[in-house]
Amino acid sequence: MQNKILGRVYVLGEDIDTDQIIPAAHLVYSLEDPDERKKYGEYALSGVPAALAGLPNGNMPFIEKGKSHSEFSIIIAAKNFGCGSSREHAPAALEIAGVKAVITPSYARIFYRNAVDGGFLIPAESEKSLVDYFKTGDQAELDFINKNVTNTRTGESFSVKELGQVSQIIEAGGIFEYARISGMLQENTHA
Amino acid sequence: MPMTITEKILAEHAGITGVSPGENIWVDTDILMTHDVCGPPTIGIFKQQFGEKASVFDPEKVVIIPDHYIFTNDKHANRNIDILRDFVKEHNLPNYYDVGTERYKGVCHIALAEEGWTRPGNVLFGTDSHTCTAGAFGQFATGIGNTDAAFILGTGKLWVKVPETMQFIIDGEIPPYVMAKDIILQIIGDIGVDGASYRTMEFAGSGVEAMSMEERMTLCNMVIEAGGKNGIIAADATTEEYVKARTDAPYKIFRNDADAKFHTTNYYKAEDLLPMVAQPHSPDNKASVRDVQSEKVTRAYIGSCTGGKFSDFVAAAEILKDQQVAVETFIVPATTEIDKLLRTTQINGHSLMQIFENAGAQIGKPSCAACLGGPADTFGRTHKDEICISTTNRNFPGRMGSKSSQVYLASPYTVAASALTGKITDPQEFLN
Numbered sequence: 001m002q003n004k005i006l007g008r009v010y011v012l013g014e015d016i017d018t019d020q021i022i023p024a025a026h027l028v029y030s031l032e033d034p035d036e037r038k039k040y041g042e043y044a045l046s047g048v049p050a051a052l053a054g055l056p057n058g059n060m061p062f063i064e065k066g067k068s069h070s071e072f073s074i075i076i077a078a079k080n081f082g083c084g085s086s087r088e089h090a091p092a093a094l095e096i097a098g099v100k101a102v103i104t105p106s107y108a109r110i111f112y113r114n115a116v117d118g119g120f121l122i123p124a125e126s127e128k129s130l131v132d133y134f135k136t137g138d139q140a141e142l143d144f145i146n147k148n149v150t151n152t153r154t155g156e157s158f159s160v161k162e163l164g165q166v167s168q169i170i171e172a173g174g175i176f177e178y179a180r181i182s183g184m185l186q187e188n189t190h191a
Numbered sequence: 192m193p194m195t196i197t198e199k200i201l202a203e204h205a206g207i208t209g210v211s212p213g214e215n216i217w218v219d220t221d222i223l224m225t226h227d228v229c230g231p232p233t234i235g236i237f238k239q240q241f242g243e244k245a246s247v248f249d250p251e252k253v254v255i256i257p258d259h260y261i262f263t264n265d266k267h268a269n270r271n272i273d274i275l276r277d278f279v280k281e282h283n284l285p286n287y288y289d290v291g292t293e294r295y296k297g298v299c300h301i302a303l304a305e306e307g308w309t310r311p312g313n314v315l316f317g318t319d320s321h322t323c324t325a326g327a328f329g330q331f332a333t334g335i336g337n338t339d340a341a342f343i344l345g346t347g348k349l350w351v352k353v354p355e356t357m358q359f360i361i362d363g364e365i366p367p368y369v370m371a372k373d374i375i376l377q378i379i380g381d382i383g384v385d386g387a388s389y390r391t392m393e394f395a396g397s398g399v400e401a402m403s404m405e406e407r408m409t410l411c412n413m414v415i416e417a418g419g420k421n422g423i424i425a426a427d428a429t430t431e432e433y434v435k436a437r438t439d440a441p442y443k444i445f446r447n448d449a450d451a452k453f454h455t456t457n458y459y460k461a462e463d464l465l466p467m468v469a470q471p472h473s474p475d476n477k478a479s480v481r482d483v484q485s486e487k488v489t490r491a492y493i494g495s496c497t498g499g500k501f502s503d504f505v506a507a508a509e510i511l512k513d514q515q516v517a518v519e520t521f522i523v524p525a526t527t528e529i530d531k532l533l534r535t536t537q538i539n540g541h542s543l544m545q546i547f548e549n550a551g552a553q554i555g556k557p558s559c560a561a562c563l564g565g566p567a568d569t570f571g572r573t574h575k576d577e578i579c580i581s582t583t584n585r586n587f588p589g590r591m592g593s594k595s596s597q598v599y600l601a602s603p604y605t606v607a608a609s610a611l612t613g614k615i616t617d618p619q620e621f622l623n
Contacts, residue, residue: 015384015473017587024563025592027228028260028267031337032235036267047589080385083418084585085563086320087229088336109389109420110320114336165215165352175342175350176240184217185346 001171005100005122005142007073009134009151010062011055012048016077017084018111020047022093024085031092040093041068054136063097070097074140077104078129082111091120101142103149103160105129116166119174124149125161133158193448195356196423197391200331200445204314212355212454220252221313223343226299227257229318229336231274236341247282248347254286254308255279256299261290261558265566297526297557300324300496304408305528307438311426312445316343320415321496321584327407328434329426329444334415354420355454356391357382361398363461368619370506371402371409372498372582372602374459376467379417380477381457388418390454393447398461399424404433405502412497413584416474466605466617468580471597472588480605480617490579491516491610492571492591493603494523494555495562498582501529503603505536508543510607510621511550517613521571522547523555530557552610564592573598580609 026043030036045053045062054060063070075081075094081104082090091114094102101122102115115123124142126149134140139152142160150157163170172178179185192209194202202210204218225233237245247253255275260268272290279287288296288306296302300321303309311329315322318340325332335349343349359378379386392414399407407429411422424430426444434442466480493499493507504524524530533543547554553571561571562583573579573596581591586598601609604618611621 015587017585017590019563019585019587019590023589024228024565025567028265028271028566030235030267031232032239047594049588049594080388080418083384084320084415084587086318086322086334086336088232088338106385106388108385108418110334110336114338117342118336118338175338179342179346 003143003145005074007100007140008071009074009076009136009138009140010072011131011134011136012075012077013052013055013131014078015080015083016048018082018087018090019084021045021082021090022087023047027087027089031089037096038068040089041096044070044093044097055131056135060136068096070099073098073100074142075099075102076130076134076140077102078131079104079106081107083108086110088114088118091115091118095120103130103142116169117175119177122170127159127161130158193450193452195391195447195451195453196329196393196425196445197331197356197421198353200312200314201351201353210353212353214353215350216353217348218314218351220316220343220347220349222252222254222308222315223340224254224256224299224303224315224317224322225340226255226259226319227271227275228259229340230255231271232337233318233340233344234274234278236338237344240341241345245345247284247344250282250284253284253344254303255284256288256296256302257290258297258299258302259559260565262556262570263566263568265568268566295527297524298496298499298559300412301500301525301529304404305437305526307434307440310434310438310440310442311430312443316340316349321412323414323419323422324408324412324496326411326422327404327424328430329424331421333421352389354389354391356393357387358393358395358453358456359459360396360456361394361459361461362396363398365398365401365461365464368466368604368622369464370602370604371406373467374464375410375413376469376477376600377464379413379475380467380469382417384416384473384475385418387414389420391421391423392417392419393423395425400427403502404429405500408500409497416584466602468605468615469586469600471586471599474585474600480615484615484617486615488578488580488599488609488613488615489518490577491518491520491606492561492579492581492583493606494521494525494560495583496525497584498603499523499525499529501532503582504529504533504543506603507607508538508546510604510611510618511552512538512546514550514611516551516610518610520552520610521555521561522552523560523571524557527557561591564590580606580615582606
């Protein structure tokens with residue numbers, strides 16, 4: 001796991017559910033096939049209503065039409081990010097689109113677990129909602145050593161919480177890697 | 192150490208005498224359930240991690256119920272059913288409810304109960320957030336992702352953070368026009384869509400004890416809409432009667448210790464409860480039907496794991512019999528068993544199906560259908576700016592298909608009454 005993540009920020013509101021992250025109609029694509037997999041990047045966050053897409057102004061697409069990779073690699077959102085369904089396609093779609101970390105004061109439980117156990121992205125938790133302190137397009141530096149995130153435009157820094165009990169799984173890169181390191185799964189179970 | 196029902200089940204499945212909230216433990220799985228949307232990626236991860244020739248942890252404990260995208264021409268969706276079929280064949284899995292066969296069931300959470308896979312004291316993991324429905328049987332049941340499911344498929348185990356329990360006590364006699372759906376919409380509205388995050392929601396009290404299993408399932412089904420990890424209701428004679436009629440498998444009934452610790456205890460007086468809706472675009476955007484009646488709707492939908500059970504249709508039929516719907520109305524039985532019952536159960540000489548058809552409703556085939564939008568050709572899916580009143584579970588933007596449509600969540604009574612008038616309507620106008 002990197003100590004720092006530097007990237008452009010995409011800002012969203014509260015209760016962004018998994019249908020907004022990846023609408024159910026697209027869940028038919030394979031996550032293994034290299035071409036089909038790209039569809040998840042193409043449609044990532046396509047369920048967010050236009051007016052709320054890329055705050056504070058809205059109407060800012062997360063992905064340019066026809067592309068599967070976003071220029072935004074950090075999502076800053078208000079509370080309860082990832083609520084709704086258990087679809088692991090949600091954190092996977094964000095990863096495929098190029099998202100490295102999400103920063104929000106709280107996550108829905110299954111999204112958080114999926115992000116950690118699948119090793120898709122870092123689910124960072126801020127002490128308070130940072131939606132009013134970042135604009136879509138700002139650059140942010142997320143620092144896991146100093147446990148803060150800085151808006152490089154304003155110079156303001158905000159604390160983020162320790163990753164806590166799951167940090168070993170995050171550092172290992174997912175539940176399978178963690179289980180191998182901790183001896184629960186044998187090394188040779190890897191195909 | 193005093194424990195709650197959920198804590199006791201988790202401790203037993205971790206092979207330890209006691210657990211406390213916040214602890215991370217590894218538990219053994221009794222049943223792993225998956226379906227056509229999350230099964231294929233789960234299988235992909237399983238093969239990648241354990242190898243092409245790896246065996247599943249216990250073929251008897253894997254239950255595969257395709258239900259999401261069944262009646263569609265979407266070639267990728269159909270390909271996903273083939274992936275399930277091939278895996279079942281490769282591993283000789285006995286508990287597969289294949290599409291296009293006599294065994295096909297429909298919505299997994301209702302099928303699990305009907306087929307005897309929901310058992311008190313068990314641990315059930317499923318690759319669907321509404322797996323929490325099975326908590327109605329006094330078991331620990333929760334939704335997981337593909338990676339966790341693949342891990343279980345190979346090992347039979349999963350790590351779980353022991354949740355704190357929030358108690359919801361509903362005492363008294365529930366009014367005849369109020370359904371479990373109204374109660375859970377009230378509770379979600381009171382605590383918010385993240386009001387039970389990482390926690391158990393336990394339902395108890397004389398109001399809950401008097402409920403049928405299907406109504407209890409409705410309560411537990413929607414705990415995920417408050418962020419809950421699992422819902423739970425202590426098993427009793429009603430539970431045992433339902434379970435014994437469907438399986439000979441052993442089960443174990445757990446009860447809260449007298450001095451078990453709860454995060455909070457919330458009391459509801461059954462007599463005060465009212466028909467409720469969740470307004471667009473959030474399940475916690477509550478209003479009593481009385482306060483929003485006469486708001487216009489253009490569509491009514493009765494179906495899903497939340498509101499497509501047999502008793503949901505009996506309720507709808509009470510209101511729709513000898514009437515004509517004023518807006519397009521979709522009826523989707525959750526399972527093939529319910530579909531059969533709708534054809535064989537009669538009220539005043541007409542089957543429930545005839546009542547719906549005579550009222551002008553359209554009938555779909557058992558599956559998840561439009562609850563979650565799905566492929567463009569999904570029955571009942573929204574495509575433009577419909578205002579739908581629905582017995583389903585979520586109404587975030589775009590949930591039923593179109594981002595410009597709006598969804599009100601309500602009980603089968605309220606949806607049926609609203610279908611007759613084209614506006615949100617209190618079922619009391621049509622009941623008695």
